[in-house]
Amino acid sequence: MTIRLVSLDMAGTTIDEGGVVYDVLASSVANAVGRPVPSEMLAAWTGTDKREAIIGLLTDLGADPGRADEVFAAFSGRLDDAYAATPAQLFPGVRKAVRRLRKRGVKVALQTGYTRAVAEPLLVAAGWRIGEDIDALVTADDVTASRPAPYLVFRTMEATGVRSVAEVLVAGDTANDLGAGVNAGARYVVGVLTGAADAARLGRHPHTHLLPGVADIPALLQDADEFSDEG
Structure with a gap:
């Protein structure tokens, strides 16, 4: 799988x-x-x-x-x-990584503790469009409880038609991001070191991997034979 x-x-x-x-x-x-x-x-x-x-x-x-x-x-x-x-922007390598994932047939969804009114302008600033550059956006408005509850993750599954948590990788920069992934039962729960916590702090919480950033996710999946790099 x-x-x-x-x-x-x-x-x-x-x-x-x-x-x-x-x-x-x-x-x-x-x-x-x-x-x-x-x-x-x-x-x-x-x-x-x-x-x-x-x-x-x-x-x-x-x-x-x-x-x-x-x-x-x-x-x-x-x-x-x-x-x-100070307009927001994507972290280096993220745009390329997401394109690569989607090219290999992997859905990419964003989920956030922001309201939709805050999240959508951030996407515009980043130059991303739902349905063209990413597959879905789920915000705090869409769930009854935020992280570490698993509901944001589950809603991204619903939005992209993915039914098994064994087919899901969750990534975030905070302990609550990791907690949501663990509570959802995601196969991969990845902490990234681009945001709120360093490796020592984030590493204290359950996870499967710590990576420098989202840009490193395609290589992780390729090395684990999770998708083909052909094409």
């Missing part, structure tokens, strides 16, 4: 936005509660739905989680401004 779907996280994995989202998230929560967000506390919420992260951080800091809508609105506005000032 070969890999038929590569299910990829967005920011920090395929799209380089310089870690802006977590800077904005931390500062938005800090402004609301009047004190900084400890880095380890923030790390626990990386890769998750951003509204869930705000609720979690407010609760962790002893603040009123009922303020989540207010903080999320401020976060969303500041994130839009940050992305307008």
